[in-house]
Amino acid sequence: MGRDGTATEHTATEHVDVLVVGSGFGGSVAAERLAQAGLGVVVMERGRDYPPGSFARTPAQAARAFWAPETGSYGLFDVWSFRHFDSVVASGLGGGSLIYANVLLRKDEHWFVERQQLPGGGYESWPVTRADLDPHYDAVERVLNPTPYPLEHPGYDDVPKARAMRTAADRLGLEHFLPPLAVSFAPEPGARPGIGLPIVEPDHGNLHGATRRTCRLCGECNIGCNEGAKNSLDFTYLSAARGHGADLRTGHEVRTIRPSARGGYEVDYLRRDPAPDGPPADCVPVRTLHCDRLVLAAGTYGTSGLLLRSRRHLPGIGAALGTRFSGNGDILSFAVRTKDAHDARPSSVAPSRGPVITSTIRLPDDLDGQDHSGCVPPGRGGYLQDGGYPAFVGWLVEAAALPRDAGRAGRFLLRQLAAHAVGDPDATAASLTGLLDDGVLSDTSLPLLGMGRDTPDGVLVLRRGTLDAEWSTAGSAQHYARVRAALRAVSEALGGRYADSPHWLLKRVITVHPCGGAPMGRNQREGVCDAFGEVYGHPGLYVMDAAAMPGPVGTNPALTVAALADRACTRLLEKRASGEAASPDAPVPSDAPVRVLDTYTQHSSVQFTETMTGDCVMGASDPRAARRSPAREPLRARLTLTIDDIDEFLARPDHPARADGWIEARGLGGRRPVTDGEVHVFGRGRTPDHRELRYRLFLTDDTGTARTLIGVKDLAPAGLGRLWPATTTLPCVLLEGHLSANEDRTEGMADIVAAGTLRISPPAFLRQLTTFRTTGPRAAATLARFHGFFLDELRRIYGPARLLG
Ligand SMILES: Cc1cc2nc3c(=O)[nH]c(=O)nc-3n(C[C@H](O)[C@H](O)[C@H](O)COP(=O)(O)OP(=O)(O)OC[C@H]3O[C@@H](n4cnc5c(N)ncnc54)[C@H](O)[C@@H]3O)c2cc1C
Ligand code: SF4
Known part of the structure; x- marks a missing residue:
């Protein structure tokens, strides 16, 4: 039994050559390439499979179409609502391809920048070029078979929004084209397009064993195609992978990863049971699998979250983990009540007719060396596309x-x-x-989508074990101003009124193209993984999804994600062929001793937030000397300390708490998020009667350079009069790089960048007392245990007779 009385399950430890986590654009390509090369491949996908006809259409089905495991709902749409923006990604066999708008565009050649300054400081850098990727773009296109919308073919010629976009672009002098769409408009490549025709299957068939039909223009691509007309990954790469022997497991959610003592990696996972009477989410047993090579392809949020949760097992993982996040410049707006240019009568754009996206207008980039159109100021490049929606949304528009x-x-x-x-x-x-x-109204109003090269200045972090994103549109203000100007011009060229999405009133966007979090880079300072997706310091561990993007793709990203995965697989297979093993092959016999982990029990946690102010001197190395220096500059910090499990916290001698928040100093380039932080609350001090409050906080400055802030309060036995100054004053130093617990204790190991002092003022302390929160069972008792521990330690140091009797 587990600690909470729930049953643990005994499963034989399993070994595979390659485990692929996630089945989207990166995971599917990896599964097919590696299985085709003869490797034993298992794909774990947390969502379920969706054969044609199974996508939700009724309100009752839609109510269960969301990914919310805490409520027992394991549906297709995973909606994230962060502090400054929202985001939607998919959960299902085929990942984003199930709900994407089918556009497969290559990233523009000049946008693979080598080192380009960003508007708010720092730089963007891609360690690959368009020439590196072109053969892999070709390879992916051969499988997904994208083709421009056949606007001139009878049957497909009556799609007013496609013509309207062309008209608007012509009027504005902007570049327009019909982008390649991974949709079957014809029964097979090269055949004549026709609506609702049976599609000819390749030799491997499709894994659903279902009949597919050509596109019938229903505008439902973003809620799943019930015709099977989309060339989504389940019909293409995943069906082929299964044909090569890959084992595709749905309802399998990977929770943590770690290097194995015998080489390769161990992976803990849960099996999600979609049955309404399946076990509750907090009682699902954890199983473990061993693999020689591990491909993370769980998408930007999935992969970054996995790496952050597993960070303590991955020593030396790049300081860049969590960084370079961006929303790929996504923004939604509307052209409302479009009119004919000649007689000013309402002009139909019929947004529910056609695939969701049919057309593209390209906004040039300063790097392209082209002339700019009068309607868009110079800047970083972008794309505009028409949006579509299912017919029932038209009714909602009228009703609204x-x-x-x-x-x-x-x-x-x-x-x-x-x-x-x-x-x-x-x-x-x-x-x-x-x-x-x-x-x-609904017939003459058209959603317009903008995207482009926003600023990859976001950071993904863990808060109370849950992924959070620190990113807002503010850092990309120029991009949004430019794209909105172009969207407004398009609306007006269509004779319509421009309307922002209601989200924009709060300067929020909904991104469907999140990128970054585990970026590739030329070295470990710049990236988590190299240009082939292999994680620095962890051979055989790969990132092959949108998390590896070191910046916005600028156009729709799926094709670039897939091409980079294809390139990474080529390198992986070359290394294998040259005998460079990822790990010693150590298959585990099937009757090996059972490895069982506890179930995920519900722990009791405590959390509180402290705000500290003080000063520091760049270039100084002694916090005490810095206090008198005329070169002092303000230093501020706000940290939320989280004790995930009060039992573990009390049991461990160093009493660790996680720290999230920010540090602010001019020398850091302003306010910088803490990407990983730990505080030892009353850990062992220099001698048995000393105690130590030790802060170790990872951050990067505005140029992307890694820094560690170390602060130590040395609490020595003393009278009550020392209690306040000793416990509220934190001498600290800022060091080069990200230093592990051992490194930061080693004198002279790291270069000191700055020294200073942070203090908690009496008002800040009173505010801090109001921030205590607990989660899990027995909230009041948990808080009492924490405060009891705290007071006991203070009594030990400052004397029982003098402190609280
Ligand atoms: C509405 C919409 C429209 C879009 N339209 C386009 C478009 O037209 N063109 C384009 O290029 N892009 C489009 N995109 C974006 C595109 O879908 C993504 O860029 C792409 O899917 C990213 O691929 P990926 O491999 O990184 O992750 P995904 O495709 O998101 O796949 C990740 C998979 O991993 C699974 N997973 C996550 N965590 C775990 C875990 N812990 N264990 C097991 N499995 C896990 C998820 O369920 C998911 O299936 C659109 C996206 C949306 C939402
Ligand atoms: S328009 Fe309809 S039939 Fe065509 S690809 Fe989209 S969902 Fe499928």
Whole structure:
């Protein structure tokens, strides 16, 4: 039994050549390439599979279509709401391809910058070029078979929004084209397009064993294609991977990873049971698998979260972990009530007709060396695309407009009353027609999507074990101003009114293209992994998904994610062929002793936030001397300390707590997030009667250079009068690099960048007392245990007779 009384499950330890975590654009490519080369591949995907016809369409189905394991819902849409932005990603066999808009574009050649200054400081750097990727773009395109929307083919020629986008671009002098879409418009490549025709399957068939039909223009691509017309990854790469022997496991969620003592990696995972009467999420047993090579392809949030959660097992993992996050410049707006240029009559754009995206307008980049159009100022490049939606959304649009169109609603009510009075049975149809205003609003209004090269200045961190993102649109203000100007120009060129998405009122965006978090870089300071996705210092561990992007792709990113994974697999297989083993092969016999981990029990946690102010001197090395220096500059910190498990905290002699938050100093380039932090609360001191409060905080300065802030309060036995100054004053030094616990204790190991002192003021201390929070069972007892521990330690140091009797 587990500690909480839940059952633990005994499973034989399993060994595989390669474990691929996640089945999106990176994971599917990796599974197919590696299985095809003869490696034993297991794919673990947390979501379920979605054959054609299984995507939610009714309100009851939609209610369970979200990924919310805490409520027992394991659906397709994983919605994140961070402090300054929102995001949607997918969960299912095929990852983002199940709900994406099918656009497969290559990243522009000049946008693979080698070292480009960013607007707010720091730089963007891609360790690969377009020439490196072109053969891999070719390879992926051969499988996903993207083709421009066949606008001139009978049957597919009546898609007004595609023509409207072309018209707008022509009027504005902007570059326009029909982007390649991974959708089957014809039964097989080269055949004549036609609506609703059975699609000819490749030799490996499809893993669902389902009949697919060509696109019928329903605009439902973002909620899953029930026709099977999208060339999504389940029909293509994953079906081929299975044909080569890959084992595709749905409902398998990987929780932590660690290097194994016998080489390779051990991976802990849960099996999610979608049955309504399956075990509750907090009682699911944890199983462990061993692999020689581990490919992380769980997407930006999945992979970054896994690495952050497993960080303590991955010594020396790059300081860049969590960094270079961006939303790929995504922004949504609307062209409302478009009109004909000649007679100013409403002009249909029919957003529900056609695939979700049909057209692209390209905004040049300063790097392209092209002339800029008058409607867009110079800047970093971007793309605009038409948006579409299912027909039922059109009804919602009309309904949502009614309260604002009081005249129309009032006329409807009056007509109904009059008809009732005179007993006119035909009046309802007529007044309903008036009520819907001929559906003009939804028929003449078009969602417009913008994206581009925003600033990759975001940081992903863990808070209370949950992933959080520190990123806002503020750092990319120039990008958003430019793209919105272009979107406005397009709306007006269509004779419509420009409208921001309501989110923008709060300067928020919803990104569907998150990038970064485990970026590739030329060295360990710059990236978590190299240009082939292999994690620095951890051979055989790969990042092959959008988390590896060192900046925004600028265009829709899926093709670049897939091409980079294809390139990484080529390198992995070359290394294997040259005999460079990822780890000594140590297959475990199937009757080996069972390895069982505890279930994930619900721990009791404590959390509080402290705010400290003080000063520091750049270049100084002694905090005491720095206090008198005329070169002092302000130093501030706000840290949230989290004790995830009060039992473990009390049991360990160093009493560790996690620290999240920020440090602010001019010499750091402003306020910088703490990407990983630990505080030892009353750990062992220099002698048995000393205690130590030791802070070790990782951050990067505004140039991306790694720094560690070490602060130590040495608490020596003394009278009560020393209690306040000793416990509220933190002498600290800022060191070069990210230093492990052993390194930061070694005198002279690291270069000191600055020294200073942080203090908690009496008002800040009072505020801190209001910030205590607990989670888990027995909240009051947990808090009492923490405070009891704290007071006991103070009594030990400052004397029982003098402190609280
Ligand atoms: C609505 C929408 C429209 C889009 N349209 C386009 C478009 O037209 N063109 C384009 O290029 N891009 C588009 N995108 C973006 C594109 O889908 C992503 O860039 C792409 O899917 C990223 O690929 P990936 O391999 O990094 O991750 P994903 O494709 O997101 O795959 C990650 C997979 O890992 C699984 N996973 C996560 N955590 C775990 C875990 N712990 N254990 C096991 N499995 C796990 C997830 O369930 C998921 O299936 C769109 C996205 C959305 C949401
Ligand atoms: S428009 Fe409809 S049929 Fe065509 S790909 Fe999209 S969801 Fe499938």
